[in-house]
Amino acid sequence: MKVLHVAETLKGGLETYLRTVSGFQKSSPDITQVKFILPGRVDWLGAENTHVVPTARKASALVGYAGQVRRIIESERPAVLHLHSSIAGGVVRAMALLGQIPRGVKIVYCSHGWAFDQTGPAYKKLAYRWIERLLSWRTDAIICISDHETRIAEQFGIQGCRCIPNGIDRLAPAASAEPAQGQPATSAQRKILFVGRLDRQKGIDALLDAYVRVRPNFRLIVVGDSVRNDLQLAQSEQVEFKGWLEKDALDAVYRDCDATIVPSRWEGFGLVAVEAMARSKAVFASDVGGLVDIVAHGRSGRLFSLANIDQVLRDIDGLSDASLRQMGEAGRQIFEEKFTSQRMNTAIVNLYKESVVR
Structure with a gap:
């Protein structure tokens, strides 16, 4: 099974997520190849696993972004496209609705935080909800990173959601700092x-x-x-x-x-x-x-x-x-x-397998 991840930004928790997923999937017996479309190079991926497509946020630049991503998808022919965050998820799924993504390619999407759950004008939040609902029709599975995300998605009619909480690698527990006898800590x-x-x-x-x-x-x-x-x-x-x-x-x-x-x-x-x-x-x-x-x-x-x-x-x-x-x-x-990475990564790969056999 070939997997291609698409993310238009690399900041904070998202990069941690992608690094963790990459390490697991590169060694998974269920995945023959894993590659990424990212806005830049990262030290945790080799050049052979990375396609660099700069982030596009202006409407005029999105057409160029979409064209580059489409050519990479056609070249790689993945079994699963895993889309991360709003722009990558919106652009690629819109392309799929327009018939520009091969029907055999399964699309998995994770927003990493619904745009309509953020503070902002009511009209924008309403527009985001309807966009996500429309795009869910051309999505084989949607990963929600918390129970909260799943609840509000289902509340607004977004279909195909699966809750897979974020996870991180296990660490050695921190040593307890007990106060010295007769010296209570303040x-x-x-x-x-x-x-x-x-x-x-x-x-x-x-x-x-x-x-x-x-x-x-x-x-x-x-x-x-x-x-x-x-x-x-x-x-x-x-x-x-x-x-x-x-x-x-x-x-x-x-x-x-x-x-x-x-x-x-x-x-x-x-x-x-x-x-x-x-x-x-x-x-x-x-x-x-x-x-x-x-x-x-x-x-x-x-x-x-x-x-x-x-x-x-x-x-x-x-x-x-x-x-x-x-x-x-x-x-x-x-x-x-x-919240261990093992639980998260195993659930993600199982979701891929379910999506491919449908």
Whole structure:
């Protein structure tokens, strides 16, 4: 079975997803060949497995993008086309509706976060829903990355959905930092971690504003950087900005923190929460999107309304070190049960096989 992945962007969680999928599928006995159409070269794929087609977001450039992708599909003749995110999914499935994709090629689509589930004007969200519903007629299977994504897709009449939660590779559990005998740890030494783009979706502005207002005893560590530079972010000497970090450096920061905070305004899944749970860290997350399916409230962390973020910072100060460790341990257990890459990748390949035999 030959598989061709198409993605028009490589940022954050999507690149992690594609890297994980690539490693599994290149060694899968069910897949004879796996290749990617990407906007640029990546260090986890060889040139022989990569077709580079620059991202096109302007309408005038989409025709050229579609033409290049079509020629690659005709050349490769995959059994399965796996489309990632809105532009690749929209362009290629529109081509299929127009008869420009061979009927024998099975199309699997993953939005990695429905556009109509984001904040924005109601008319845009309505248009996105109808576009996705129309394009689902020429899609053999749709992967939803969380139960939340599946629920809202089915609510709006999008057919053929299968929930396959995102997963990451297993990691060695973080060592518990027990306080020395006679020296109880204090919250003043705590480090609370935020990881993500510094944009409105990820809620970094709300977090920093609250941090300045509340002035909690813990130190806030921020990993990530601005993409659009469209936010004015509050500053504090107790906030440490680290920018983007490579894999090993990011792992070290996760392991060094006491808990992770995810204040997103919308989230199709919430990979940062899973990354933290894999490292036995408590997660405090806004009660939106896929995060509600990841964080077990009161067990592996807490869910909160973004309107109440001030109180959440106070709550983190008030929790004991033992409580944070217990939440982290519970999160690790949930990760092992639901969010490993082995589970995700096995389910994806099984879906391919089901689609091909139809």
